[in-house]
Amino acid sequence: MFEVHGSWEYSIEPPIIYIKVIGCFNREGVIAFANSVQADLSTLPANSIEYAVINLAEFELTTADSLAVATEYFHGVKARGYKRVTYIQPSIVAQSMLESVWLGSGMDVQFCMNAQRYLAQYPEHQYVKNWL
Template identity: 35%
Template sequence: MFSVHGQWQIDIIPPTVFVNLVGAFNSEGVAALVQEARKRWQDYQPSQLHCAVVNLSEFEMTTADSIAALKAYCKDMELRGYRQIDYIGIDALTRKFICELWADSDIKVQLYLDVAAYLSQHPSYRGVASWLD
């Protein structure tokens, strides 16, 4: 078994979940992230959380074998009633992957180049998570 690679921070301010991903994730890292996120969701009714903001500004990559776990995590979000996901720190390759990941979903996906671009559209979220300054 391999050790977990990748770091994350999850902040929940209903109705929004803020997730900051840092580094390169292997499948064990994605599985650990998913496990923690599901554990954190248990404190809320499905209707209480329906938006997510995911910062990929310092995200480096993920392995091919972690994609299945990531897809299951996204399906979980859809089943729990999420309506919108905002991604920050999007490059061309990530844009393609995210568009494919959510192609068959009714969830609204918005992409932002960086934190500054996101905060220019959502200034009330400044400082709600340590990485949103």
């Protein structure tokens, strides 16, 4: 087992979870992230979270061995009641990777080039300014 690589911050404001991922994630990092988020979400009523907004400005991708873990986690969020996942400021490589990971999940996945475009599309989500 390797050390956890990658770091994250998140804020849960039902029905939205705001997430910021930083650095390069290995398998252990993806597992630790998923466990951390799931532990906090388990304290809420079922289906409290419908939307995830994920800031990728400082994300440096993942290792190959973490993709299977990420795919399993991502496909599970639809079963947990999520309706949409929006990525803010993805690199071209990150967007391509995420599109392939989400493929076949049936999830509404969106990509915004920056926070301003996100807020123009979802002006009711002003809290995101505090998080990005």
